[in-house]
Every structure is written in structure tokens, then in C-alpha cells.
Amino acid sequence: MKKSLVLFTLIFFIPAIILSFSVWSDFSKMYEPDAVGNGVSDVKQVLYSGDGTQVLTVMDDSSDDDMLVNIYNGEGTTYYGMARLDSDMFRQTVIAYQQGNAIIAVKDLQDNILAYQFNRDSTYSNIVNKPITESGFLNSSTISWRGQILIAAADASNSDGSKAPAIAMIRGGKYHYASLDRLASLQQKRVTRLDTVSGTFDTAGAMVPMYEATLADSTTAYISGVLTDKDTPLVYYKPNSDKASFDLKDEAQQYFQKQLGRSGRSVVVINSDYPKQPYLQSADGQSRKLLKLPKPLYQANGFLLNEDEVLITGSTAKNPDEGRIGAYVYNEVTGKTADVSALVRNLSLNDITSGQMQFYKEADSPAVYYSYTGKSGGWMNIQTGQSKQLSNVDAKAWQLNGHSGATDSHTPTLRGFWDYVRQGGPLVINWIIWLFVPFLTLALPFVIIKIAAGSHQRKLKRGIVYDATILRMKETGTRINEQPLVRFTIEFQHEGQLRTIDVTKVISYLNAPSVGDRVMISYDPKRDKAIFITENDTVPGTNTGNREAEPEMIRQATLQRIERQGRVRGADVVVLHVDAAGQTHRIPVVQAPGFTYEPYTPVMLVRIGDVVRLYRYGSSVNNNDEQDQITLDASLVNYERMNVRADHRELVLMNVSIHAGDRNVTRINSLFVPEQTLQIMRNGMRIPVSVNRHEFARELRLLKGKQGSMTVQRVIYNGTTGERPLASIIAERDGQQYRIEQSIEPLYGVQPGDELWVSYDEHTREAVIMQYASN
Numbered sequence: 001m002k003k004s005l006v007l008f009t010l011i012f013f014i015p016a017i018i019l020s021f022s023v024w025s026d027f028s029k030m031y032e033p034d035a036v037g038n039g040v041s042d043v044k045q046v047l048y049s050g051d052g053t054q055v056l057t058v059m060d061d062s063s064d065d066d067m068l069v070n071i072y073n074g075e076g077t078t079y080y081g082m083a084r085l086d087s088d089m090f091r092q093t094v095i096a097y098q099q100g101n102a103i104i105a106v107k108d109l110q111d112n113i114l115a116y117q118f119n120r121d122s123t124y125s126n127i128v129n130k131p132i133t134e135s136g137f138l139n140s141s142t143i144s145w146r147g148q149i150l151i152a153a154a155d156a157s158n159s160d161g162s163k164a165p166a167i168a169m170i171r172g173g174k175y176h177y178a179s180l181d182r183l184a185s186l187q188q189k190r191v192t193r194l195d196t197v198s199g200t201f202d203t204a205g206a207m208v209p210m211y212e213a214t215l216a217d218s219t220t221a222y223i224s225g226v227l228t229d230k231d232t233p234l235v236y237y238k239p240n241s242d243k244a245s246f247d248l249k250d251e252a253q254q255y256f257q258k259q260l261g262r263s264g265r266s267v268v269v270i271n272s273d274y275p276k277q278p279y280l281q282s283a284d285g286q287s288r289k290l291l292k293l294p295k296p297l298y299q300a301n302g303f304l305l306n307e308d309e310v311l312i313t314g315s316t317a318k319n320p321d322e323g324r325i326g327a328y329v330y331n332e333v334t335g336k337t338a339d340v341s342a343l344v345r346n347l348s349l350n351d352i353t354s355g356q357m358q359f360y361k362e363a364d365s366p367a368v369y370y371s372y373t374g375k376s377g378g379w380m381n382i383q384t385g386q387s388k389q390l391s392n393v394d395a396k397a398w399q400l401n402g403h404s405g406a407t408d409s410h411t412p413t414l415r416g417f418w419d420y421v422r423q424g425g426p427l428v429i430n431w432i433i434w435l436f437v438p439f440l441t442l443a444l445p446f447v448i449i450k451i452a453a454g455s456h457q458r459k460l461k462r463g464i465v466y467d468a469t470i471l472r473m474k475e476t477g478t479r480i481n482e483q484p485l486v487r488f489t490i491e492f493q494h495e496g497q498l499r500t501i502d503v504t505k506v507i508s509y510l511n512a513p514s515v516g517d518r519v520m521i522s523y524d525p526k527r528d529k530a531i532f533i534t535e536n537d538t539v540p541g542t543n544t545g546n547r548e549a550e551p552e553m554i555r556q557a558t559l560q561r562i563e564r565q566g567r568v569r570g571a572d573v574v575v576l577h578v579d580a581a582g583q584t585h586r587i588p589v590v591q592a593p594g595f596t597y598e599p600y601t602p603v604m605l606v607r608i609g610d611v612v613r614l615y616r617y618g619s620s621v622n623n624n625d626e627q628d629q630i631t632l633d634a635s636l637v638n639y640e641r642m643n644v645r646a647d648h649r650e651l652v653l654m655n656v657s658i659h660a661g662d663r664n665v666t667r668i669n670s671l672f673v674p675e676q677t678l679q680i681m682r683n684g685m686r687i688p689v690s691v692n693r694h695e696f697a698r699e700l701r702l703l704k705g706k707q708g709s710m711t712v713q714r715v716i717y718n719g720t721t722g723e724r725p726l727a728s729i730i731a732e733r734d735g736q737q738y739r740i741e742q743s744i745e746p747l748y749g750v751q752p753g754d755e756l757w758v759s760y761d762e763h764t765r766e767a768v769i770m771q772y773a774s775n
């Protein structure tokens with residue numbers, strides 16, 4: 001009997017003790033700063049509020065598209081609760097501070113813009129009381145400007161279901177709304193489109209943010225983004241003016257400044273020339289003088305805080321490696337300066353210029369806040385000099401400790417261990433099994449493996465094989481054989497419709513897939529479920545879907561004849577008859593103003609599935625630079641059907657946002673699209689975009705430069721890339737000539753005398769087009 005008891009102890013209790021040490025060790029590793037896969041989502045943003053007495057941590061919900069905001073006291077020792085914010089798949093936020101409270105704007109799955117106000121008593125509520133929508137990205141229509149949140153989108157509240165453009169503003173903790181449906185100041189004309197006017201929403205001095213409104217009769221008006229005290233927008237409309245659009249924008253800006261009481265005062269601007277110092281610019285914009293700060297700042301950056309104040313940061317030495325980071329709050333009305341360098345003492349100049357940093361301060365409040373997305377948040381009281389900073393990693397540890405911080409937030413606690421056990425996981429479950437149900441460990445693994453293998457094969461038999469694209473991937477917090485169970489969100493076409501579905505799969509870190517990868521799945525339409533197909537799977541039958549074919553290049557082709565079909569926006573619609581290997585292909589394209597396709601010119605085509613398109617035309621055919629073409633992930637922001645058809649395709653003008661690292665580059669591109677593609681197009685869908693790596697790198701570099709208007713002097717076209725003419729343009733600004741080398745959207749074209757809005761480099765005399773003359 002004793003021997004049996006000893007054997008029982010050796011078999012079950014010794015492994016249980018070993019597992020107990022393993023469980024505690026695994027739990028302790030969760031507190032390491034670089035720990036991943038611990039069942040707690042990473043903190044995206046840390047927001048102090050309530051004069052530093054409250055901390056909000058914003059993170060993604062791993063179970064759906066929502067965002068979670070955990071609310072703590074300023075020290076993290078008290079947990080007040082969690083707010084769940086409706087969100088779409090992009091999980092973007094726009095933040096402001098008003099009336100001592102933090103406001104977080106989001107967009108939900110129904111495209112409604114919401115704004116949650118977090119009060120000092122830890123309650124929160126959505127303050128948007130009249131619906132306003134955005135079908136694209138949240139930050140394409142919602143902007144934080146001088147402490148106010150400005151929104152321009154479509155209002156879906158009309159009784160007939162139509163969408164009339166509207167603008168809204170959140171100021172003083174209140175939501176203000178104005179419909180733009182047939183305003184008297186617009187002579188009752190309908191607004192069909194709203195676009196932000198470049199340069200009026202950033203740190204450009206006293207600019208009043210404004211939108212360019214396109215009316216139904218194709219005339220243009222300008223509307224202020226800031227509403228009056230009566231919740232009405234300011235409108236500048238001169239339909240019969242013969243002035244250039246840039247002059248009208250300047251006139252509208254001066255009118256809005258005067259009406260809103262912002263004219264006649266000097267403003268802070270940052271000189272773009274080395275060593276980038278802050279200057280005070282006169283009200284008329286004609287003169288500047290160096291802004292006198294307690295200590296000079298170089299490589300400076302400016303952040304708009306509120307109607308009167310600007311925060312200026314920079315290095316105390318011309319060479320940033322030799323100085324330290326300084327920061328001042330400057331009041332443009334009173335001329336007073338406050339030193340807030342303590343707020344940024346743990347930051348570098350690279351942090352400040354990362355594009356992820358934002359500062360906030362209300363007028364007449366001593367509290368200054370910052371939020372560094374993905375890194376940290378901070379707060380400072382100007383009057384007392386008290387300041388606090390909290391890293392995102394430490395904020396995550398607060399939640400690991402059972403929502404309660406500690407003196408050392410990375411020290412494991414019993415309360416945190418209890419939360420860890422409640423979350424479960426393979427290691428915890430195994431530990432419990434050895435403690436409470438030891439005899440199951442002998443047979444359970446074999447049963448599970450056999451059941452899983454049989455279930456997998458049955459799912460393969462029921463499903464249809466498709467190619468799919470990985471949109472998102474996130475660990476579930478579960479591990480099987482020390483490998484993570486990952487939830488993938490994938491996208492594929494089923495019966496002509498684009499579908500999105502979640503699939504879970506155990507992966508290896510050594511052979512992990514990535515977002516954007518193409519994968520093979522077996523989809524069961526009856527159950528609306530899918531599984532991945534691996535190289536070890538034998539797929540029964542031939543039940544396959546519409547897998548996308550690889551592009552096929554068609555070389556040695558010649559343009560034989562050009563068939564004109566009509567005109568659209570001043571450009572010709574033509575069908576190119578191209579001969580290749582004894583076969584004639586019909587390619588519908590738009591012939592840009594000033595550019596002409598010529599017969600008997602060499603052409604290169606590309607076949608994608610059943611569709612043949614133009615790949616190159618003219619002298620560019622000889623450029624063997626296909627290895628320089630790269631494919632980037634992009635999103636379809638919006639598109640416009642042009643009601644022009646040719647050869648069973650319809651012309652569509654698309655606005656595409658190309659994702660390049662932490663930046664998004666917007667492009668417009670017209671394309672003749674087959675009917676089956678039109679049926680699945682939707683705003684926000686992810687699409688691959690092919691670009692020339694050299695042209696795109698130059699565009700990214702130039703987009704960081706100054707912006708302004710230029711007049712086209714000369715245009716030389718040199719074939720096409722795809723269906724876009726390659727142009728070499730000489731343009732003039734302030735007596736200086738600049739060169740523009742890029743492909744041109746054919747619906748607009750470029751001709752001598754056109755005025756373009758460009759981003760340019762004064763040193764290299766290069767420029768890139770941001771807005772066409774007729775756009």
C-alpha cells in the first residue's frame with residue numbers, strides 16, 4: 001500500500017510541483033518590458049487628464065474591432081473601470097482636451113463618427129447628438145485644431161435618405177453641427193464635395209482651417225472649418241470671379257480671419273532653413289523677426305495648443321547631439337512665455353519629429369499634456385512645475401497587476417497572478433489538470449489529436465478552395481506546444497462578392513506569415529467558416545474557387561490604330577488597337593490633354609486574369625526596370641464612377657491611400673474597370689498598388705518639403721507607365737524654375753500655363769504635384 005502511495009506521488013505530485021514553478025515563471029515573464037503574447041493587448045496611447053489626477057490607457061480589443069480605455073487614478077493605484085469604444089477595423093483616434101476633460105473621437109463599423117468625453121468623476125459619454133458619417137479613414141475628415149475637433153463628412157439624416165455634406169465642431173465640450181444643404185450664402189446651390197485646403201489645418205501661423213466646396217454647377221466656394229457662435233459656417237463664394245483659385249483661397253482666408261477676429265495679430269512660424277528657429281511673423285505676412293525665448297531653440301517644431309498658444313520644442317544647440325531638448329509655451333496675444341522643458345526631458349528630437357507626438361493645453365489652464373503614440377504620455381503643471389510621465393509598457397503592467405499599479409509596476413503580485421490564472425492558457429490548464437484530474441493526462445492528448453485530425457479532414461471535404469489575403473493577425477493569448485494560437489482576419493472573393501472572415505491557427509515564430517501574404521483556404525459557405533490549407537494537406541476533389549492569376553507580360557507589341565470614343569473632363573476617351581503575336585487587343589484608356597497616342601509605336605501589355613491592360617507605351621517600353629516596380633499595401637478611400645464605358649469596362653476615378661511604413665500617401669488614379677470588379681469595390685477595401693520604387697521614394701522625400709503654387713512653363717511627355725503619361729515639367733515660382741518628374745493622372749493632364757499646387761525642395765529645385773489645375 002505504501003509503495004503504491006509513493007508511486008502515485010512520484011507520478012502525479014512531482015510533475016505538479018514542477019509545473020507550479022513553470023506557471024509562476026511564465027507569469028513572471030509577462031512583466032518584462034518586451035514581453036509579448038501575455039493575453040493583454042499593448043497600450044497604444046497614454047493620456048493624462050484632470051490636471052494629472054487621472055490616466056486613460058487606450059488599447060485594441062483582441063476579440064473584435066472595439067477599442068478599450070482603462071481608467072486609473074494618476075498613480076495607477078486605483079482602477080476606476082473600463083470604457084468600450086465602438087470602432088472600425090482601422091482603430092484610429094482624434095484627441096482633444098476641453099473643459100478639463102479628455103475627448104476621444106472614433107469611427108464605428110457603421111461609419112458614424114463618435115466622440116467620447118471622459119469626465120473627472122471617471123464617467124464617460126458620447127457627446128455627438130446628431131449623426132455625421134465618414135466612409136473612409138477617420139483622420140481624413142476629423143482633425144484636431146487648436147484644441148477643437150473639426151469634422152467634415154456626409155449627413156445621413158435627410159428624410160429622403162440622401163446624404164448632404166455637413167461640418168461639425170467640438171468646442172468647449174459641446175458638439176456643434178451645421179448642414180451645408182442649399183445654404184443661402186451659396187445661392188441655394190447643392191454642395192457635392194468637400195476637400196480640406198492644404199496648409200490651413202497645420203501649424204501655419206494664424207490660418208483659419210477651411211474647406212473647398214464643389215457645387216452642383218461645378219463652381220467652387222470656400223467654407224470655414226470653424227463655426228460661428230450661432231453654429232453657422234462662414235462662406236466665401238465668388239462664382240463670377242476671373243481670379244486664379246490660389247488668389248481666391250487667399251481672399252477667403254483673409255475674410256475668415258477678419259470675421260473670426262484672428263486678423264491683425266502676429267503669429268509664430270518655424271523657419272524651414274537651417275537651423276530651423278521660431279520666428280514671429282507680422283499680421284500681413286510681410287515681415288518676420290526671430291522669436292526671443294529664454295533660451296534659443298534650434299531644429300524647432302511648433303504645435304498648436306489653443307486659440308492663442310503654441311508649444312515650441314527644439315534643441316538648445318544647433319547640433320542636436322550637443323544640446324538637450326527644450327520646450328516653451330508661447331502666447332501669441334500677450335507675448336508671454338512659459339518654460340515646459342521638464343515635460344519633454346525624457347524625449348529626443350527624433351521623438352518630437354516622429355509624427356506620433358501631440359501636445360495639448362486649454363487656454364487659461366496651467367496643465368499641459370502630451371501623448372506619444374506607442375511610447376508614453378505626460379503631464380505638467382506650469383505654475384507648480386510638477387510633471388509626470390508614464391510609458392506605455394508601464395501602463396500595460398498596471399493591467400497585468402490586476403488593474404492596480406505598484407511602486408514597481410513590473411513586480412508580480414498575487415492579484416495579478418489570480419487574473420493570469422483566470423485567463424487560462426495551455427500551461428495553466430495543464431497545471432490544473434495535474435492538480436485535480438491527474439488520470440486524464442494519460443489519454444486526453446491522444447484523443448484530442450485524433451479528433452482534431454478527423455475534424456480537419458472533414459472540413460477540407462466540405463469546403464471550397466480559394467486564395468485569400470491576410471488583413472490582420474493578433475495573438476489570442478493561447479499557446480499550444482509553446483506555439484501561439486493566432487486569430488487571422490482574411491479577405492477573399494466568393495461568388496463575386498468580397499468576404500472577410502476570421503480564422504484561428506497555431507503558428508511557429510520561425511515560419512510565421514505576415515499581413516498582406518496570400519494564403520490558401522477551404523471555405524464552407526453553409527457554416528460561413530474557413531480553415532487554412534497547408535502544404536501537408538491533401539485537398540479532395542477539384543472544388544476550387546476563382547484564384548487570381550499571376551500577371552503575364554506581353555512584349556513585342558505595336559499600337560496599330562486609335563479609335564476615339566468621346567470626351568470626359570476635357571480629355572479624350574480612346575480605344576487602343578494593339579497587335580501582339582498575331583492577336584489584336586483592345587485597350588480603353590484616357591488620353592490626357594496635351595498628350596497624344598501615335599500609331600506604330602511600341603507597346604508593352606500585361607494580362608491579369610482575363611483583362612489585358614497597358615503596361616508601357618512609347619520610349620518607356622525600352623526601360624527594363626521591372627525589377628524596380630514594388631507592390632505596396634493600399635486602401636481605397638473613395639471612388640467616383642464617371643459614367644463612361646468602353647469595351648465592357650467603366651471608367652472609375654479612385655482616391656487611393658498607399659501605406660508606406662508609418663506614412664500614408666494619397667493618389668488619384670483613373671482606370672477602366674470590368675463590371676465584375678465594380679461589383680466588389682467598396683470604400684476602405686485593401687488593394688495592392690504597383691509603384692516605381694525610385695519615383696515613390698522621390699515623392700516621399702519631396703512631400704516633406706514646402707508647399708505652394710507654381711506655373712507650368714514647359715511639358716515634355718516621354719511615353720507612359722501603365723496608362724499614366726510620364727511627364728518632365730518645368731514650373732516657375734517666385735522667379736525660380738523647378739523640375740517635376742512624375743507620371744500624370746490623364747483625366748487632368750498638365751499643359752503650359754496651368755497653375756499647380758506642389759510640394760518642393762528649394763535646394764534641389766525639385767517638386768511633386770499635390771493638386772492639379774482642374775482638381
